[in-house]
Amino acid sequence: MKNQFSKSVMALLVSLLLPLAVLLLTLKVAAHKGTPDVVDVKLKAEHISSVDHSQFEILQQDFETPHDVTAACLSCHTGRDEEIMATAHWKWEREEEIPGRGVVSVGKKNLLNNFCTGANGNNGSCMRCHIGLGWKDKSFDFADNRNIDCLVCHDQTDTYFKQKGQGGMPATAETANSAYQVPDYPYVAQNVGLPKKNNCGICHFYGGGGNNVKHGDLEEALLSCTKEVDVHMAMDGPDMACIDCHTTERHNIMGKLYSVSSANTNRIHCDQCHTTTPHNDKVLDNHFEKVACQTCHIPIYAKANATKLYWDWSSAGLTDDHGNGYSEDDADGNHNYLSIKGNFVWDDHVKPEYYWFNGTVDHYLSSDTITEVPVKINSLFGAYRDSTAKIWPVKVHRGKQIYDTGNNTLISLKLWAAEKGEGAFWKDFDWDTAARLGMEYNNRPYSGNYDFIASEVYWPINHMVSPKEETLSCTECHSRDGRLAQLNDFYLPGRDYNKSVDYAGFGLIFMTLIGIVAHFFGRLVAYFKNR
Amino acid sequence: MKRLFVYISCLAALMSCQTQSGNLSVDDMVASASKVVTYTTPADLMKTMESEEIFSVIDVRQSNEHYHGFIPGAVNIPRGSMEFNIGTEAFWEAEGLYVPQKEEMLFLYCKKGKRSTLAAQTLMQMGYKKVYVLEGGWKNWELTYPDFCDKNLEMLAGGPAKHDDGGGC
Numbered sequence: 091m092k093n094q095f096s097k098s099v100m101a102l103l104v105s106l107l108l109p110l111a112v113l114l115l116t117l118k119v120a121a122h123k124g125t126p127d128v129v130d131v132k133l134k135a136e137h138i139s140s141v142d143h144s145q146f147e148i149l150q151q152d153f154e155t156p157h158d159v160t161a162a163c164l165s166c167h168t169g170r171d172e173e174i175m176a177t178a179h180w181k182w183e184r185e186e187e188i189p190g191r192g193v194v195s196v197g198k199k200n201l202l203n204n205f206c207t208g209a210n211g212n213n214g215s216c217m218r219c220h221i222g223l224g225w226k227d228k229s230f231d232f233a234d235n236r237n238i239d240c241l242v243c244h245d246q247t248d249t250y251f252k253q254k255g256q257g258g259m260p261a262t263a264e265t266a267n268s269a270y271q272v273p274d275y276p277y278v279a280q281n282v283g284l285p286k287k288n289n290c291g292i293c294h295f296y297g298g299g300g301n302n303v304k305h306g307d308l309e310e311a312l313l314s315c316t317k318e319v320d321v322h323m324a325m326d327g328p329d330m331a332c333i334d335c336h337t338t339e340r341h342n343i344m345g346k347l348y349s350v351s352s353a354n355t356n357r358i359h360c361d362q363c364h365t366t367t368p369h370n371d372k373v374l375d376n377h378f379e380k381v382a383c384q385t386c387h388i389p390i391y392a393k394a395n396a397t398k399l400y401w402d403w404s405s406a407g408l409t410d411d412h413g414n415g416y417s418e419d420d421a422d423g424n425h426n427y428l429s430i431k432g433n434f435v436w437d438d439h440v441k442p443e444y445y446w447f448n449g450t451v452d453h454y455l456s457s458d459t460i461t462e463v464p465v466k467i468n469s470l471f472g473a474y475r476d477s478t479a480k481i482w483p484v485k486v487h488r489g490k491q492i493y494d495t496g497n498n499t500l501i502s503l504k505l506w507a508a509e510k511g512e513g514a515f516w517k518d519f520d521w522d523t524a525a526r527l528g529m530e531y532n533n534r535p536y537s538g539n540y541d542f543i544a545s546e547v548y549w550p551i552n553h554m555v556s557p558k559e560e561t562l563s564c565t566e567c568h569s570r571d572g573r574l575a576q577l578n579d580f581y582l583p584g585r586d587y588n589k590s591v592d593y594a595g596f597g598l599i600f601m602t603l604i605g606i607v608a609h610f611f612g613r614l615v616a617y618f619k620n621r
Numbered sequence: 622m623k624r625l626f627v628y629i630s631c632l633a634a635l636m637s638c639q640t641q642s643g644n645l646s647v648d649d650m651v652a653s654a655s656k657v658v659t660y661t662t663p664a665d666l667m668k669t670m671e672s673e674e675i676f677s678v679i680d681v682r683q684s685n686e687h688y689h690g691f692i693p694g695a696v697n698i699p700r701g702s703m704e705f706n707i708g709t710e711a712f713w714e715a716e717g718l719y720v721p722q723k724e725e726m727l728f729l730y731c732k733k734g735k736r737s738t739l740a741a742q743t744l745m746q747m748g749y750k751k752v753y754v755l756e757g758g759w760k761n762w763e764l765t766y767p768d769f770c771d772k773n774l775e776m777l778a779g780g781p782a783k784h785d786d787g788g789g790c
Contacts, residue, residue, distance in 0.1 A: 421686035435763045
């Protein structure tokens with residue numbers, strides 16, 4: 091009798107407790123966290139100059155022009171001019187292979203965009219961000235090493251500026267005004283060093299005509315931000331400079347801007363510091379295969395100041411009663427209408443859009459005709475079945491821009507001129523003349539007929555990394571209306587479902603439970619019967 | 622008696638450890654409200670606007686935000702005065718409209734959707750049955766229908782010109 095009782099107890103234990111034990115064991119294994127990978131990360135380089143430039147006699151002269159400063163730099167830093175002249179920062183173009191096109195030249199020199207349409211022909215204004223001195227027109231000599239502007243990247247005094255409207259030249263005695271004075275060249279030349287945040291930011295923060303207009307994740311707030319804005323550049327964190335990640339060899343700066351480049355080369359990857367298994371959690375680490383780190387760790391961008399998300403050129407050109415341009419602001423104080431540029435939509439704390447991206451990009455080239463609407467100024471390559479592609483957060487800038495209805499091509503506009511009457515749209519508000527002169531400068535045909543067409547450009551997001559506490563939670567993506575709702579070329583657990591499979595699964599679970607309960611009662615009945 | 626006192630003290634201590642409504646952050650409040658509020662998209666709102674349905678679109682932002690850009694036809698009732706104005710005849714008369722009935726559709730929006738979520742919860746508590754919040758708010762509308770937006774330039778310029786109709790001695 092006693093033996094029978096103990097057998098029944100054992101049966102009860104097996105039928106009820108064993109499934110429970112298996113469940114608990116499974117949960118325990120799933121929650122297991124191994125030993126963290128210890129990485130010897132040096133967050134910030136020690137940017138201490140090995141020499142005191144103020145001691146050099148050659149830098150103590152009264153330089154008359156920035157070209158003379160460059161000559162003095164190169165007299166010691168021999169060979170650096172050749173390095174610089176080989177970079178895209180100098181050439182504003184690079185030869186890259188685009189799948190389906192072969193090797194083509196792409197860069198700011200020859201690409202169009204849906205911000206100010208293109209740099210070429212607007213040199214006085216746009217070439218202020220070239221690392222040369224005085225690229226005012228086609229006569230600029232790219233072979234003359236004295237045209238390199240060493241100071242704009244290496245100035246440590248924050249007193250050296252290129253003047254607006256001077257094609258990348260600082261103010262001279264003739265052009266100086268209250269905003270731009272002639273630089274104190276000996277002082278600046280004697281205080282040079284590795285580029286600081288604002289040496290890079292003076293161009294990369296203000297692209298498109300204002301702070302954070304273009305990138306959305308690169309703006310002046312990064313000069314002194316908190317961890318919430320960017321964990322790497324935070325003043326209350328590692329306070330890293332751009333060049334701590336964008337390492338440089340022979341003046342070639344690592345990193346890729348896909349609005350002007352195409353190939354999967356010269357890129358920076360998070361895993362260079364953080365390894366490919368940084369989470370101490372297998373499930374999360376497995377995401378690395380298909381999800382870019384940025385996707386979870388940059389849940390929003392434009393965290394401090396707004397960025398432009400929409401630009402409608404078609405409404406530009408309205409003037410007041412006196413024929414002058416005017417502006418209107420949105421509720422946050424950003425211009426949402428400018429006579430010279432049209433209507434805008436700005437936003438801050440923006441959720442990115444998500445696309446597959448394998449590191450290669452196609453572009454609308456100036457020789458292309460329009461084949462689709464909206465016109466894709468650039469297109470990110472990648473798909474789920476592409477083993478090199480990952481899900482990437484992207485800022486998409488949409489707009490309407492001018493195009494040639496006769497030739498079916500996007501138009502490069504002449505926007506900038508120093509004076510009225512030179513045909514620049516920003517002075518004369520004449521679309522036809524601005525289109526004709528812009529296309530002439532770029533050696534492209536113009537039929538004389540124009541209209542406006544929708545376009546979009548894709549900017550993969552890399553900066554403004556959030557603290558780990560603010561990364562995306564699982565359900566932000568693994569849910570039916572989550573962030574990846576538009577990426578539907580693959581099965582995503584938690585998002586995708588099939589009613590029949592769901593019913594079958596629930597049915598199996600239900601039947602298993604019934605089986606366990608029936609087994610339990612069977613044992614009970616057997617026990618009492620045998621008793 | 623002593624034991625009773627100890628029990629009550631323990632109970633009071635336990636209760637004080639619980640989350641009090643006074644400790645809620647604004648995100649907690651929005652998250653809680655979002656569970657009971659119904660959201661709609663700009664496309665669905667546009668469909669309603671093009672239909673014969675009876676509805677009101679209410680911008681719950683402050684008036685100085687509203688004037689810079691709003692959905693055409695929207696009435697501005699800042700969230701702070703929502704409870705006071707939603708059923709007040711004088712307010713709606715001044716807007717040239719009638720007071721919305723509790724069975725009618727109300728579409729609420731703010732800049733990005735948080736304030737309107739809280740305002741919608743309030744209106745639901747007041748008995749309004751068909752309250753919808755525009756997902757993503759004004760920013761989402763502006764990006765979806767950039768050509769269908771309005772501004773109040775007169776108010777941005779300081780309001781209507783004040784006329785001196787004479788009088789005096």
